[in-house]
Amino acid sequence: MSLLEVEAIDTFYGRSQVLFGMNLAIAAGEVVTLMGRNGMGKTTTIRSIMGLTPAARGKIRFRGEDIRSLPSYRVAKVGLGLVPEGRQIFPNLSVKENLIATAANRNGASQPWTYERVVELFPRLAERANNMGNQLSGGEQQMLAVGRALMTNPHLLILDEATEGLAPLIRLEIWNCLERLKQTGQSILVVDKNVEALTRLANRHYVIEKGRVVWQGDSEALRAAPDIRHRYLGI
């Protein structure tokens, strides 16, 4: 059974429609990507799933439960952990406070993420534990955002623009971290522009244009489809 099923959702900002029958499915333990040029609806898809910009029509089910019209805090509670675009670290909380303020283990994970485990994953955060959120570099902020989401012990981790604006070495560290999370069986939905890294990391891919899926397949199929990469991703 799918962990997350998104079926034919339409989402609007005011009167302008952004998603036109968007579809998406993720199985437990899978790493799935969402690709497409800017403004095609990747972030809106994630906002719809999270209940931040609710979809007007269609179905969104998580572990069989209808979550389309739930407020975002209830969506988070059923087990979705968001690493948002622009990181959105709380600037007036320390690194440690950012991690523990919203921490929870609502679904009774047997080996829950704790502060200790997160700083083991990102040792840089331990060095910065007492710094305020707005004193961090972009890479540190992204590590913190990933750690903050993990501390809610989600069934599905969602990353919007996982490595945007980061230095190459930091990117590598984020990709390695996601690889390690995948090894532990963490399901992940990731948006990014780095097709190479995504092809190595993920099981399956969705390419979207103008608010709908125009191509989907596994990494092998994506490698074998240079025309798709050229036409929809601009590479």
Add this chain to the structure above:
Amino acid sequence: MLLLLFEQFLNGLQIGLLLFLLAAGLTLVFGIMDLVNLAHGSLYMMGAYFAAVFTQWTGNFFLGALLALPAGALLGIVVEVIALRTLYTRDHLDQVLATFGLILFFNEFARVVFGAGGMAIELPSWLEGQVMVMPGLPYPSFRFLIIVVGLACAGFLYLLVQKTRLGMLIRAGASNREMVGALGIDIKLLFTLVFGLGSALAALAGLMSGPITTVQIGMGDNILILALVVIVIGGIGSIRGAFIAAIAIGVIDTMGRAFLPNMLGTVLNPSDAGTLAQALSSMLIYILMAAVLVLRPAGLFPAPGR
């Protein structure tokens, strides 16, 4: 002279701490939910009335105060759930109009229920006397108690906001409400709790000023203006800013009224000095606010992310 100065400082501190209790709730509500709540002064008034009624009923000021605090918190929660929730998404003008309506409602409500005459709160006899705060300086016991309680509340709020998870969520909510929700926190519930806490603090301020001024209709209206000045100077959403600004305003206002006439009297003739001092001392805090707004438009300690 030094004793007089110190006594006036204590008076200013006492008024400042009352202001702080009122401003703390106001600044949290404004900071987190972006809601301008003019009716906060009504919660102050209702707290005083609750204390007056409960004190008459139990015959003991402390029992009365102890009952008035949860009553004030409960009233705040009811007001929030019934009236204010619908206002969060509206613009500030709508909020001002609606909560101004609440002021009129509560003033009329008090007139109908408690009568137009106002009520006195009777203190126990041991609080009617004076304590020696230092050799040669007796100070009214009850005013001294207000200072102690006010400082204790400030300490409690500091610990709550800086050291607890609830406090972290309050601060996080002040900087990025949407993200707090997306991480699984029911921000509406959080806000109702914060509002209840703010109402209890307003009620505490009201019931402590009741024995000094008598409890009357509209008693919250003037002090609300001062509390708004406090949160503008301190920075909206900042407890620390509210604390510092409230004490500064209390002390400056009191000192100005006490010493300006004499100071001006040394350079002007007495009647001019008196007139000018009266005018100046009532303007001092607004001059301070204007200066702060020019130099730091977001206040002294703005909450980040706003």
